[in-house]
Amino acid sequence: MGGHLKQSHLITAQERLRDQVAHALRAALISGELQPGRVYSAPALAADFGVSATPVREAMLDLAREGLVEPVRNKGFRVTEVSERDLDQYAELRALIEVPTVGAVTRSATREQLEGLRPVAEEIVACAGAHDLIGYLDADRRFHLALLALHGNDRLVETVGELRKRSRLYGLTALDERGLLVASAREHLELLDLMTAGDAAAAEACMARHLGHVRDLWADEDH
Structure with missing residues (x-):
């Protein structure tokens, strides 16, 4: 039982980190730090944030579902250009x-x-x-x-x-x-x-x- 409890806490912490990274990425998009048309890799962004690449990839997928970025195979994510x-x-x-x-x-x-x-x-x-x-x-x-x-x-x-x-x-x-x-x-x-x-x-x-x-x-x- 203790193992299950510990694992649920871990999942919550991972989800919270993913949300925090997604929030930081949105802020960077809005302020123009992440520029339209440019491709950014999850490992490079993770290094900037001081976290592992996994929550960055997950957060980027959240942003992709919102239409803010689009995946680029083997390279990372391109910031969507808005006309x-x-x-x-x-x-x-x-x-x-x-x-x-x-x-x-x-x-x-x-x-x-x-x-x-x-x-x-x-x-x-x-x-x-x-x-x-x-x-x-x-x-x-x-x-x-x-x-x-x-x-x-x-x-x-x-x-x-x-x-x-x-x-x-x-x-x-x-x-x-x-x-x-x-x-x-x-x-x-x-x-x-x-x-x-x-x-x-x-x-x-x-x-x-x-x-x-x-x-x-x-x-x-x-x-």
Whole structure:
């Protein structure tokens, strides 16, 4: 029995490492450290992370299922290139889903539920100000998905989560250096203020503008 217990702990630890590596790889993709079109080997990435190649290969397979990378036989994984057309379509889908949902949540959520998101919105601004790009991306993801979750449709939240993964930002470091991240971060607080004031139309307009700015950032850095 003890052997089984020990083995289950080991599996949990391996799965956790795989998830941690996948998270780190996503962050590297989003920040542009891993570049579109380039091939990366699991052993080389494992050496960078200071782990064995196995969790890196497993994490890369997770990313391949999400369409972020593609396996290259005997070489490793190529970072998927996202075209302008792809980005336009992802942005359109997000707007179609998120803009009306923000209006619906404004009308249905309690003030307490909305105010519960304020610490995360403030965390986004703080991370942008501190040039903490990974923290910024993580807080931004948590804010948007938690806001959508107030609508009560789990599939909707999952769908937007997938769209966010596929429409990752490139060159975030350059955007940070130009001071554009802080302005984008503050839009989350503006959105929350409009929602707590009960102004659904203005909240929808703010979300549409915010998503438009995000798409503009992709265009700035992709080409």
